[in-house]
Amino acid sequence: MSNNDGKNAEKSFHMTPEEFRRHGHAVIDWIADYRANVEKYPVLSKAKPGEIRASLPQNPPVQGEAFSKILGDLEKLILPGVTHWQSPNFFAYFPSNSSEPGILGDLLSSGLGVQGMLWATSPACTELETHVLDWLVHMLDLPKKFLSSSAGGGVIEDTASSATLCALLAGRERATGYASNQRGCYGKLVAYTSTQAHSSIEKAAMIAGIGREHVRLIEVDENFAMRADKLAAQIDADRRAGLVPFFVCASVGTTSSNAMDPVEEIGKICQKEDLWLHVDAAMSGTAALCPEFRHIHRGVELADSYTFNPHKWMFTTFDCNCFYVADRKALIQTLSILPEYLRNQATESGSVIDYRDWQIQLGRRFRSLKLWFVIRHYGVEGLQHHIRQHVALAQEFVSWVSGDSRFEIAAPAPLNLVCFRHRGGDAINQGIMDRLNASGDLYLTHTKLNGKLTLRLCVGATRTERRHVERAWARIREEAGKPRSSAHT
Ligand SMILES: *Cc1c(COP(=O)(O)O)cnc(C)c1O
Numbered sequence: 001m002s003n004n005d006g007k008n009a010e011k012s013f014h015m016t017p018e019e020f021r022r023h024g025h026a027v028i029d030w031i032a033d034y035r036a037n038v039e040k041y042p043v044l045s046k047a048k049p050g051e052i053r054a055s056l057p058q059n060p061p062v063q064g065e066a067f068s069k070i071l072g073d074l075e076k077l078i079l080p081g082v083t084h085w086q087s088p089n090f091f092a093y094f095p096s097n098s099s100e101p102g103i104l105g106d107l108l109s110s111g112l113g114v115q116g117m118l119w120a121t122s123p124a125c126t127e128l129e130t131h132v133l134d135w136l137v138h139m140l141d142l143p144k145k146f147l148s149s150s151a152g153g154g155v156i157e158d159t160a161s162s163a164t165l166c167a168l169l170a171g172r173e174r175a176t177g178y179a180s181n182q183r184g185c186y187g188k189l190v191a192y193t194s195t196q197a198h199s200s201i202e203k204a205a206m207i208a209g210i211g212r213e214h215v216r217l218i219e220v221d222e223n224f225a226m227r228a229d230k231l232a233a234q235i236d237a238d239r240r241a242g243l244v245p246f247f248v249c250a251s252v253g254t255t256s257s258n259a260m261d262p263v264e265e266i267g268k269i270c271q272k273e274d275l276w277l278h279v280d281a282a283m284s285g286t287a288a289l290c291p292e293f294r295h296i297h298r299g300v301e302l303a304d305s306y307t308f309n310p311h312k313w314m315f316t317t318f319d320c321n322c323f324y325v326a327d328r329k330a331l332i333q334t335l336s337i338l339p340e341y342l343r344n345q346a347t348e349s350g351s352v353i354d355y356r357d358w359q360i361q362l363g364r365r366f367r368s369l370k371l372w373f374v375i376r377h378y379g380v381e382g383l384q385h386h387i388r389q390h391v392a393l394a395q396e397f398v399s400w401v402s403g404d405s406r407f408e409i410a411a412p413a414p415l416n417l418v419c420f421r422h423r424g425g426d427a428i429n430q431g432i433m434d435r436l437n438a439s440g441d442l443y444l445t446h447t448k449l450n451g452k453l454t455l456r457l458c459v460g461a462t463r464t465e466r467r468h469v470e471r472a473w474a475r476i477r478e479e480a481g482k483p484r485s486s487a488h489t
Pocket of ligand 1: 160
Protein backbone atom coordinates (compact mmCIF):
# COMPACT_ATOMS: atom_id res chain seq x y z
CA MET A 1 0.00 0.00 0.00
CA SER A 2 1.03 3.63 -0.38
CA ASN A 3 3.31 5.58 1.98
CA ASN A 4 3.00 3.12 4.91
CA ASP A 5 6.41 3.47 6.53
CA GLY A 6 5.75 1.01 9.38
CA LYS A 7 5.12 3.63 12.07
CA ASN A 8 1.46 3.37 11.24
CA ALA A 9 1.40 -0.29 12.24
CA GLU A 10 -2.12 -1.64 12.68
CA LYS A 11 -3.79 -0.12 15.65
CA SER A 12 -4.88 -2.65 18.28
CA PHE A 13 -6.87 -2.52 21.49
CA HIS A 14 -6.19 -6.17 22.32
CA MET A 15 -4.54 -7.25 25.53
CA THR A 16 -0.93 -8.20 24.82
CA PRO A 17 0.25 -11.70 25.71
CA GLU A 18 2.36 -10.21 28.50
CA GLU A 19 -0.56 -8.25 29.92
CA PHE A 20 -2.73 -11.35 29.71
CA ARG A 21 -0.15 -13.36 31.60
CA ARG A 22 0.07 -10.74 34.35
CA HIS A 23 -3.67 -10.18 34.71
CA GLY A 24 -4.32 -13.89 34.42
CA HIS A 25 -2.06 -14.55 37.38
CA ALA A 26 -3.88 -11.82 39.30
CA VAL A 27 -7.24 -13.43 38.51
CA ILE A 28 -6.10 -16.86 39.66
CA ASP A 29 -4.75 -15.26 42.84
CA TRP A 30 -8.08 -13.53 43.32
CA ILE A 31 -10.02 -16.78 42.92
CA ALA A 32 -7.64 -18.64 45.25
CA ASP A 33 -8.05 -15.95 47.93
CA TYR A 34 -11.79 -15.86 47.43
CA ARG A 35 -12.09 -19.60 47.88
CA ALA A 36 -9.81 -19.58 50.91
CA ASN A 37 -11.93 -16.86 52.54
CA VAL A 38 -15.40 -17.66 51.20
CA GLU A 39 -16.49 -18.81 54.66
CA LYS A 40 -16.19 -15.25 55.96
CA TYR A 41 -18.86 -13.77 53.71
CA PRO A 42 -22.57 -13.76 54.60
CA VAL A 43 -23.75 -16.76 52.56
CA LEU A 44 -26.92 -15.20 51.18
CA SER A 45 -26.34 -11.83 49.50
CA LYS A 46 -27.92 -8.96 51.40
CA ALA A 47 -28.42 -6.89 48.24
CA LYS A 48 -31.83 -5.29 47.73
CA PRO A 49 -33.51 -5.42 44.31
CA GLY A 50 -31.91 -2.86 41.99
CA GLU A 51 -29.06 -2.08 44.37
CA ILE A 52 -26.30 -3.64 42.25
CA ARG A 53 -27.44 -1.96 39.04
CA ALA A 54 -27.68 1.38 40.79
CA SER A 55 -24.00 1.13 41.67
CA LEU A 56 -22.97 0.63 38.01
CA PRO A 57 -22.24 3.47 35.57
CA GLN A 58 -25.18 4.50 33.41
CA ASN A 59 -23.23 4.16 30.15
CA PRO A 60 -20.53 1.82 28.85
CA PRO A 61 -17.00 3.25 28.74
CA VAL A 62 -16.03 4.88 25.47
CA GLN A 63 -12.39 4.30 26.21
CA GLY A 64 -11.08 1.03 27.56
CA GLU A 65 -10.23 0.88 31.25
CA ALA A 66 -7.32 -0.55 33.21
CA PHE A 67 -7.70 -4.20 34.09
CA SER A 68 -6.85 -3.55 37.74
CA LYS A 69 -9.78 -1.15 37.92
CA ILE A 70 -12.12 -3.73 36.39
CA LEU A 71 -10.99 -6.40 38.84
CA GLY A 72 -11.27 -3.90 41.69
CA ASP A 73 -14.89 -3.23 40.73
CA LEU A 74 -15.66 -6.95 40.78
CA GLU A 75 -14.78 -6.91 44.44
CA LYS A 76 -16.37 -3.56 45.22
CA LEU A 77 -19.55 -3.60 43.12
CA ILE A 78 -20.32 -7.21 42.24
CA LEU A 79 -19.32 -9.23 45.27
CA PRO A 80 -21.95 -7.63 47.55
CA GLY A 81 -24.57 -9.02 45.16
CA VAL A 82 -23.16 -12.53 45.14
CA THR A 83 -24.68 -15.40 47.08
CA HIS A 84 -21.79 -17.65 48.00
CA TRP A 85 -22.69 -21.04 46.58
CA GLN A 86 -19.16 -22.26 47.31
CA SER A 87 -19.37 -21.38 50.99
CA PRO A 88 -19.09 -24.41 53.27
CA ASN A 89 -22.13 -22.93 55.05
CA PHE A 90 -24.30 -23.19 51.93
CA PHE A 91 -26.97 -25.80 52.68
CA ALA A 92 -29.76 -24.43 50.45
CA TYR A 93 -31.53 -26.00 47.42
CA PHE A 94 -29.21 -28.63 45.99
CA PRO A 95 -25.54 -27.71 45.82
CA SER A 96 -23.80 -26.48 42.69
CA ASN A 97 -20.36 -27.34 43.91
CA SER A 98 -17.14 -26.56 42.12
CA SER A 99 -13.50 -27.44 42.55
CA GLU A 100 -10.08 -26.16 41.59
CA PRO A 101 -9.54 -28.75 38.81
CA GLY A 102 -13.04 -28.00 37.54
CA ILE A 103 -12.32 -24.28 37.44
CA LEU A 104 -9.01 -24.82 35.65
CA GLY A 105 -10.57 -27.16 33.11
CA ASP A 106 -13.27 -24.58 32.44
CA LEU A 107 -10.62 -21.88 32.05
CA LEU A 108 -8.77 -23.99 29.52
CA SER A 109 -12.00 -24.52 27.63
CA SER A 110 -12.25 -20.71 27.41
CA GLY A 111 -8.60 -20.52 26.47
CA LEU A 112 -9.05 -22.90 23.56
CA GLY A 113 -12.28 -21.19 22.59
CA VAL A 114 -13.48 -24.22 20.69
CA GLN A 115 -17.00 -24.53 19.30
CA GLY A 116 -17.65 -28.26 19.11
CA MET A 117 -20.90 -28.49 17.21
CA LEU A 118 -19.53 -31.15 14.83
CA TRP A 119 -16.81 -33.74 15.17
CA ALA A 120 -15.08 -31.90 12.30
CA THR A 121 -15.11 -28.55 14.14
CA SER A 122 -12.77 -30.02 16.78
CA PRO A 123 -12.37 -33.78 16.95
CA ALA A 124 -10.97 -33.77 20.50
CA CYS A 125 -14.00 -31.93 21.82
CA THR A 126 -16.25 -34.75 20.63
CA GLU A 127 -13.98 -37.70 21.37
CA LEU A 128 -12.99 -36.63 24.90
CA GLU A 129 -16.68 -36.14 25.67
CA THR A 130 -17.60 -39.61 24.42
CA HIS A 131 -14.70 -41.09 26.34
CA VAL A 132 -15.42 -39.39 29.67
CA LEU A 133 -19.12 -40.24 29.40
CA ASP A 134 -18.18 -43.88 28.88
CA TRP A 135 -15.93 -43.66 31.95
CA LEU A 136 -18.89 -42.39 33.95
CA VAL A 137 -21.04 -45.37 32.89
CA HIS A 138 -18.45 -47.59 34.59
CA MET A 139 -17.90 -45.22 37.52
CA LEU A 140 -21.64 -45.12 38.36
CA ASP A 141 -22.17 -48.74 37.26
CA LEU A 142 -24.88 -47.64 34.83
CA PRO A 143 -26.33 -50.13 32.32
CA LYS A 144 -23.92 -51.02 29.50
CA LYS A 145 -26.53 -49.97 26.95
CA PHE A 146 -25.56 -46.36 27.71
CA LEU A 147 -22.00 -46.94 26.43
CA SER A 148 -21.05 -45.45 23.08
CA SER A 149 -19.96 -48.93 21.97
CA SER A 150 -23.58 -50.13 22.28
CA ALA A 151 -26.65 -48.74 20.53
CA GLY A 152 -26.80 -45.86 23.00
CA GLY A 153 -24.40 -43.30 24.34
CA GLY A 154 -23.94 -40.17 26.39
CA VAL A 155 -23.69 -36.46 25.76
CA ILE A 156 -23.00 -33.40 27.88
CA GLU A 157 -25.91 -30.97 27.98
CA ASP A 158 -25.93 -27.62 29.72
CA THR A 159 -28.52 -28.64 32.32
CA ALA A 160 -30.85 -31.44 33.37
CA SER A 161 -33.71 -29.35 32.04
CA SER A 162 -32.28 -29.60 28.52
CA ALA A 163 -31.65 -33.32 28.89
CA THR A 164 -35.23 -33.90 29.98
CA LEU A 165 -36.54 -31.83 27.09
CA CYS A 166 -34.45 -33.88 24.63
CA ALA A 167 -35.73 -37.10 26.21
CA LEU A 168 -39.32 -35.95 25.99
CA LEU A 169 -38.91 -34.92 22.36
CA ALA A 170 -37.32 -38.26 21.45
CA GLY A 171 -40.15 -40.04 23.26
CA ARG A 172 -42.68 -37.95 21.35
CA GLU A 173 -41.09 -38.75 18.01
CA ARG A 174 -40.74 -42.46 18.73
CA ALA A 175 -44.40 -42.62 19.75
CA THR A 176 -45.55 -40.92 16.55
CA GLY A 177 -43.34 -42.72 14.04
CA TYR A 178 -41.11 -39.63 13.85
CA ALA A 179 -44.01 -37.77 12.26
CA SER A 180 -44.64 -35.03 14.85
CA ASN A 181 -41.58 -33.08 13.75
CA GLN A 182 -43.02 -33.07 10.23
CA ARG A 183 -46.69 -32.52 10.74
CA GLY A 184 -47.14 -31.32 14.30
CA CYS A 185 -50.47 -32.53 15.76
CA TYR A 186 -49.65 -34.23 18.97
CA GLY A 187 -52.79 -33.26 20.82
CA LYS A 188 -53.40 -36.69 22.31
CA LEU A 189 -50.00 -37.46 23.79
CA VAL A 190 -49.79 -37.74 27.57
CA ALA A 191 -46.71 -37.69 29.83
CA TYR A 192 -46.43 -38.88 33.43
CA THR A 193 -44.36 -37.94 36.43
CA SER A 194 -45.01 -37.62 40.17
CA THR A 195 -46.45 -34.68 42.08
CA GLN A 196 -42.95 -34.26 43.53
CA ALA A 197 -41.05 -34.19 40.24
CA HIS A 198 -38.95 -31.26 39.14
CA SER A 199 -40.66 -28.38 37.33
CA SER A 200 -38.43 -29.01 34.28
CA ILE A 201 -40.68 -31.91 33.24
CA GLU A 202 -43.76 -29.71 32.99
CA LYS A 203 -41.67 -27.06 31.28
CA ALA A 204 -40.41 -29.58 28.73
CA ALA A 205 -44.02 -30.56 28.00
CA MET A 206 -44.90 -26.89 27.50
CA ILE A 207 -42.02 -26.42 25.06
CA ALA A 208 -42.62 -29.69 23.21
CA GLY A 209 -46.25 -28.83 22.49
CA ILE A 210 -47.59 -31.56 24.75
CA GLY A 211 -49.23 -29.03 27.05
CA ARG A 212 -49.22 -28.94 30.82
CA GLU A 213 -52.75 -30.34 30.83
CA HIS A 214 -51.33 -33.51 29.37
CA VAL A 215 -48.76 -33.99 32.10
CA ARG A 216 -50.22 -36.28 34.73
CA LEU A 217 -48.80 -35.71 38.19
CA ILE A 218 -49.06 -39.11 39.81
CA GLU A 219 -49.79 -39.41 43.51
CA VAL A 220 -46.95 -40.35 45.87
CA ASP A 221 -46.72 -42.64 48.88
CA GLU A 222 -45.88 -41.69 52.46
CA ASN A 223 -42.20 -41.38 51.46
CA PHE A 224 -43.03 -38.98 48.59
CA ALA A 225 -42.17 -41.62 45.97
CA MET A 226 -44.38 -42.18 42.93
CA ARG A 227 -47.04 -44.86 43.39
CA ALA A 228 -46.61 -47.31 40.54
CA ASP A 229 -50.17 -48.63 40.98
CA LYS A 230 -51.54 -45.11 40.51
CA LEU A 231 -49.37 -44.69 37.43
CA ALA A 232 -50.72 -47.89 35.89
CA ALA A 233 -54.30 -46.86 36.68
CA GLN A 234 -53.86 -43.41 35.13
CA ILE A 235 -52.32 -44.84 31.95
CA ASP A 236 -55.25 -47.18 31.71
CA ALA A 237 -57.79 -44.40 32.19
CA ASP A 238 -56.06 -42.23 29.59
CA ARG A 239 -56.02 -45.03 27.02
CA ARG A 240 -59.70 -45.64 27.59
CA ALA A 241 -60.30 -41.91 27.02
CA GLY A 242 -58.63 -42.22 23.60
CA LEU A 243 -55.42 -40.49 24.63
CA VAL A 244 -51.89 -41.69 23.81
CA PRO A 245 -49.53 -42.23 26.78
CA PHE A 246 -45.93 -41.90 25.60
CA PHE A 247 -43.49 -40.78 28.31
CA VAL A 248 -42.75 -41.30 32.00
CA CYS A 249 -40.18 -39.43 34.04
CA ALA A 250 -39.10 -41.14 37.25
CA SER A 251 -37.02 -39.27 39.83
CA VAL A 252 -34.01 -40.68 41.63
CA GLY A 253 -33.94 -38.02 44.33
CA THR A 254 -36.66 -35.38 44.03
CA THR A 255 -35.62 -31.79 44.60
CA SER A 256 -38.18 -31.24 47.30
CA SER A 257 -37.31 -34.14 49.61
CA ASN A 258 -34.87 -36.47 47.77
CA ALA A 259 -37.60 -39.07 47.32
CA MET A 260 -36.67 -42.14 45.26
CA ASP A 261 -39.31 -43.31 42.82
CA PRO A 262 -39.58 -47.11 42.38
CA VAL A 263 -37.81 -47.12 39.01
CA GLU A 264 -37.99 -50.89 38.59
CA GLU A 265 -41.78 -51.09 39.01
CA ILE A 266 -42.25 -48.01 36.86
CA GLY A 267 -39.91 -49.46 34.24
CA LYS A 268 -41.92 -52.67 34.01
CA ILE A 269 -45.08 -50.65 33.38
CA CYS A 270 -43.28 -48.65 30.70
CA GLN A 271 -42.10 -51.81 28.97
CA LYS A 272 -45.55 -53.31 28.99
CA GLU A 273 -47.14 -50.09 27.75
CA ASP A 274 -44.31 -49.21 25.36
CA LEU A 275 -43.62 -45.81 26.94
CA TRP A 276 -40.32 -43.91 26.97
CA LEU A 277 -38.86 -44.02 30.49
CA HIS A 278 -36.61 -41.13 31.44
CA VAL A 279 -34.81 -41.19 34.80
CA ASP A 280 -33.96 -37.86 36.41
CA ALA A 281 -31.17 -38.33 38.95
CA ALA A 282 -30.00 -34.72 38.78
CA MET A 283 -28.26 -34.52 42.15
CA SER A 284 -28.43 -38.00 43.61
CA GLY A 285 -26.96 -39.86 40.63
CA THR A 286 -23.51 -38.82 41.82
CA ALA A 287 -23.96 -40.98 44.93
CA ALA A 288 -23.69 -44.06 42.71
CA LEU A 289 -19.94 -43.44 42.55
CA CYS A 290 -20.00 -45.37 45.85
CA PRO A 291 -21.07 -49.02 45.58
CA GLU A 292 -23.01 -48.81 48.85
CA PHE A 293 -25.39 -46.20 47.34
CA ARG A 294 -25.95 -47.87 43.97
CA HIS A 295 -29.26 -49.30 45.11
CA ILE A 296 -30.76 -45.92 44.15
CA HIS A 297 -30.32 -47.00 40.53
CA ARG A 298 -32.24 -50.24 40.83
CA GLY A 299 -34.34 -50.53 37.67
CA VAL A 300 -32.37 -48.01 35.61
CA GLU A 301 -31.61 -50.84 33.16
CA LEU A 302 -35.26 -50.46 32.08
CA ALA A 303 -34.80 -46.76 31.20
CA ASP A 304 -34.64 -45.30 27.72
CA SER A 305 -32.73 -42.32 29.03
CA TYR A 306 -31.00 -41.18 32.20
CA THR A 307 -29.58 -37.88 33.37
CA PHE A 308 -27.51 -36.51 36.25
CA ASN A 309 -25.67 -33.26 36.95
CA PRO A 310 -21.95 -33.36 37.75
CA HIS A 311 -22.51 -29.62 38.26
CA LYS A 312 -24.57 -30.33 41.34
CA TRP A 313 -22.64 -32.71 43.54
CA MET A 314 -19.62 -33.92 41.53
CA PHE A 315 -17.32 -30.91 41.94
CA THR A 316 -17.68 -29.89 38.30
CA THR A 317 -18.16 -26.18 37.85
CA PHE A 318 -21.57 -25.23 36.45
CA ASP A 319 -22.68 -26.03 33.74
CA CYS A 320 -22.30 -29.74 33.11
CA ASN A 321 -25.09 -32.28 32.74
CA CYS A 322 -24.65 -35.88 31.57
CA PHE A 323 -27.45 -37.34 29.47
CA TYR A 324 -27.54 -40.97 28.35
CA VAL A 325 -29.82 -42.71 25.89
CA ALA A 326 -30.23 -46.43 25.23
CA ASP A 327 -30.99 -45.89 21.54
CA ARG A 328 -29.05 -42.98 20.10
CA LYS A 329 -30.82 -43.35 16.76
CA ALA A 330 -34.10 -42.26 18.34
CA LEU A 331 -32.49 -39.11 19.72
CA ILE A 332 -30.57 -38.27 16.58
CA GLN A 333 -33.56 -38.86 14.34
CA THR A 334 -35.49 -36.47 16.56
CA LEU A 335 -32.98 -33.62 16.60
CA SER A 336 -30.97 -33.98 13.40
CA ILE A 337 -31.18 -31.48 10.60
CA LEU A 338 -28.38 -30.98 8.12
CA PRO A 339 -28.16 -27.71 6.22
CA GLU A 340 -25.76 -27.48 3.31
CA TYR A 341 -23.25 -25.25 5.13
CA LEU A 342 -22.63 -27.92 7.77
CA ARG A 343 -22.06 -30.77 5.33
CA ASN A 344 -18.62 -32.38 5.62
CA GLN A 345 -16.85 -35.62 4.81
CA ALA A 346 -16.60 -36.92 8.35
CA THR A 347 -20.34 -36.51 8.88
CA GLU A 348 -21.18 -38.11 5.54
CA SER A 349 -18.94 -41.07 6.32
CA GLY A 350 -21.13 -41.88 9.33
CA SER A 351 -18.06 -42.81 11.35
CA VAL A 352 -18.17 -39.87 13.77
CA ILE A 353 -20.52 -38.41 16.35
CA ASP A 354 -21.87 -34.92 15.70
CA TYR A 355 -23.19 -33.86 19.10
CA ARG A 356 -25.26 -31.02 17.63
CA ASP A 357 -27.74 -33.81 16.79
CA TRP A 358 -28.00 -34.76 20.47
CA GLN A 359 -29.06 -31.38 21.85
CA ILE A 360 -31.36 -28.40 21.25
CA GLN A 361 -28.82 -25.77 20.26
CA LEU A 362 -26.23 -26.03 17.52
CA GLY A 363 -23.11 -24.66 19.20
CA ARG A 364 -21.46 -26.25 22.19
CA ARG A 365 -18.62 -25.60 24.61
CA PHE A 366 -15.73 -27.94 25.36
CA ARG A 367 -17.32 -28.98 28.66
CA SER A 368 -15.73 -32.41 28.88
CA LEU A 369 -12.38 -30.79 29.73
CA LYS A 370 -13.50 -29.76 33.21
CA LEU A 371 -15.10 -33.13 33.83
CA TRP A 372 -11.92 -34.89 32.69
CA PHE A 373 -9.82 -32.68 34.97
CA VAL A 374 -12.09 -33.36 37.95
CA ILE A 375 -12.09 -37.13 37.44
CA ARG A 376 -8.32 -37.25 36.92
CA HIS A 377 -7.50 -34.96 39.83
CA TYR A 378 -9.66 -36.73 42.42
CA GLY A 379 -9.61 -40.22 40.98
CA VAL A 380 -12.57 -42.47 41.68
CA GLU A 381 -11.39 -42.91 45.28
CA GLY A 382 -11.15 -39.19 45.94
CA LEU A 383 -14.65 -38.58 44.62
CA GLN A 384 -16.02 -41.48 46.66
CA HIS A 385 -14.32 -40.15 49.79
CA HIS A 386 -15.98 -36.74 49.59
CA ILE A 387 -19.42 -38.07 48.65
CA ARG A 388 -19.30 -40.48 51.59
CA GLN A 389 -18.25 -37.64 53.83
CA HIS A 390 -21.22 -35.51 52.78
CA VAL A 391 -23.66 -38.37 53.29
CA ALA A 392 -22.16 -39.19 56.69
CA LEU A 393 -22.45 -35.57 57.81
CA ALA A 394 -26.09 -35.39 56.71
CA GLN A 395 -26.82 -38.63 58.55
CA GLU A 396 -25.17 -37.24 61.67
CA PHE A 397 -27.39 -34.18 61.36
CA VAL A 398 -30.41 -36.52 61.19
CA SER A 399 -29.36 -38.05 64.49
CA TRP A 400 -28.98 -34.64 66.13
CA VAL A 401 -32.41 -33.49 64.93
CA SER A 402 -33.98 -36.76 66.07
CA GLY A 403 -32.48 -36.27 69.51
CA ASP A 404 -34.15 -32.89 70.05
CA SER A 405 -37.81 -33.28 70.97
CA ARG A 406 -38.67 -29.83 69.61
CA PHE A 407 -37.88 -31.03 66.07
CA GLU A 408 -38.93 -33.84 63.76
CA ILE A 409 -37.53 -35.44 60.61
CA ALA A 410 -40.09 -34.81 57.86
CA ALA A 411 -39.05 -37.31 55.17
CA PRO A 412 -36.61 -40.20 54.72
CA ALA A 413 -33.05 -38.91 54.25
CA PRO A 414 -31.42 -41.55 52.03
CA LEU A 415 -28.34 -39.46 51.18
CA ASN A 416 -27.26 -35.87 51.82
CA LEU A 417 -30.57 -33.97 52.07
CA VAL A 418 -32.33 -33.69 55.41
CA CYS A 419 -35.92 -32.44 55.59
CA PHE A 420 -36.87 -31.44 59.12
CA ARG A 421 -39.04 -29.03 61.01
CA HIS A 422 -39.78 -27.54 64.37
CA ARG A 423 -42.93 -29.08 65.74
CA GLY A 424 -44.33 -25.65 66.51
CA GLY A 425 -45.77 -25.02 63.05
CA ASP A 426 -45.12 -23.04 59.87
CA ALA A 427 -44.65 -19.58 61.41
CA ILE A 428 -41.98 -20.81 63.78
CA ASN A 429 -40.11 -22.62 61.01
CA GLN A 430 -40.35 -19.61 58.73
CA GLY A 431 -38.98 -17.41 61.53
CA ILE A 432 -36.07 -19.75 62.20
CA MET A 433 -35.14 -19.89 58.52
CA ASP A 434 -35.51 -16.14 57.94
CA ARG A 435 -33.37 -15.24 60.92
CA LEU A 436 -30.66 -17.76 60.03
CA ASN A 437 -30.48 -16.60 56.42
CA ALA A 438 -30.46 -12.93 57.42
CA SER A 439 -27.62 -13.60 59.84
CA GLY A 440 -25.41 -14.71 56.95
CA ASP A 441 -24.08 -17.58 59.07
CA LEU A 442 -25.61 -20.22 56.82
CA TYR A 443 -28.16 -20.57 54.07
CA LEU A 444 -31.12 -22.95 54.21
CA THR A 445 -34.20 -23.19 52.00
CA HIS A 446 -37.58 -24.79 52.53
CA THR A 447 -40.20 -26.96 50.89
CA LYS A 448 -43.74 -27.99 51.69
CA LEU A 449 -44.42 -31.61 52.59
CA ASN A 450 -48.00 -32.65 53.29
CA GLY A 451 -48.87 -28.98 53.35
CA LYS A 452 -46.38 -28.19 56.11
CA LEU A 453 -43.46 -25.82 55.79
CA THR A 454 -40.34 -27.93 56.04
CA LEU A 455 -36.70 -26.88 56.32
CA ARG A 456 -34.13 -28.49 54.03
CA LEU A 457 -30.46 -28.90 54.82
CA CYS A 458 -28.37 -30.33 52.01
CA VAL A 459 -24.70 -31.17 52.58
CA GLY A 460 -22.87 -30.92 49.29
CA ALA A 461 -20.69 -27.83 49.14
CA THR A 462 -17.12 -28.80 48.29
CA ARG A 463 -15.55 -27.60 51.55
CA THR A 464 -18.29 -28.42 54.04
CA GLU A 465 -16.76 -30.17 57.05
CA ARG A 466 -18.16 -31.48 60.30
CA ARG A 467 -17.60 -28.19 62.09
CA HIS A 468 -19.85 -26.36 59.60
CA VAL A 469 -22.72 -28.80 60.06
CA GLU A 470 -22.23 -28.69 63.84
CA ARG A 471 -22.40 -24.94 63.81
CA ALA A 472 -25.46 -24.99 61.56
CA TRP A 473 -27.24 -27.20 64.09
CA ALA A 474 -26.11 -25.01 66.97
CA ARG A 475 -27.45 -21.92 65.18
CA ILE A 476 -30.75 -23.65 64.33
CA ARG A 477 -31.23 -24.61 67.98
CA GLU A 478 -30.31 -21.14 69.09
CA GLU A 479 -32.90 -19.54 66.78
CA ALA A 480 -35.49 -22.11 67.81
CA GLY A 481 -34.96 -21.08 71.41
CA LYS A 482 -35.80 -17.46 70.76
CA PRO A 483 -39.31 -16.28 71.65
CA ARG A 484 -41.46 -15.96 68.58
CA SER A 485 -42.17 -12.28 69.08
CA SER A 486 -38.53 -11.43 68.38
CA ALA A 487 -38.90 -12.65 64.81
CA HIS A 488 -40.28 -9.78 62.75
CA THR A 489 -41.73 -7.30 65.17
C1 LIG B 1 -31.84 -29.49 39.95
C2 LIG B 1 -32.77 -30.47 39.35
C3 LIG B 1 -33.17 -30.38 38.02
C4 LIG B 1 -32.81 -29.20 37.14
O1 LIG B 1 -31.47 -29.08 36.98
P1 LIG B 1 -30.85 -28.04 35.93
O2 LIG B 1 -29.57 -28.67 35.58
O3 LIG B 1 -30.71 -26.76 36.67
O4 LIG B 1 -31.79 -27.92 34.79
C5 LIG B 1 -33.96 -31.38 37.51
N1 LIG B 1 -34.35 -32.41 38.26
C6 LIG B 1 -34.01 -32.53 39.56
C7 LIG B 1 -34.48 -33.72 40.35
C8 LIG B 1 -33.21 -31.56 40.14
O5 LIG B 1 -32.88 -31.67 41.43
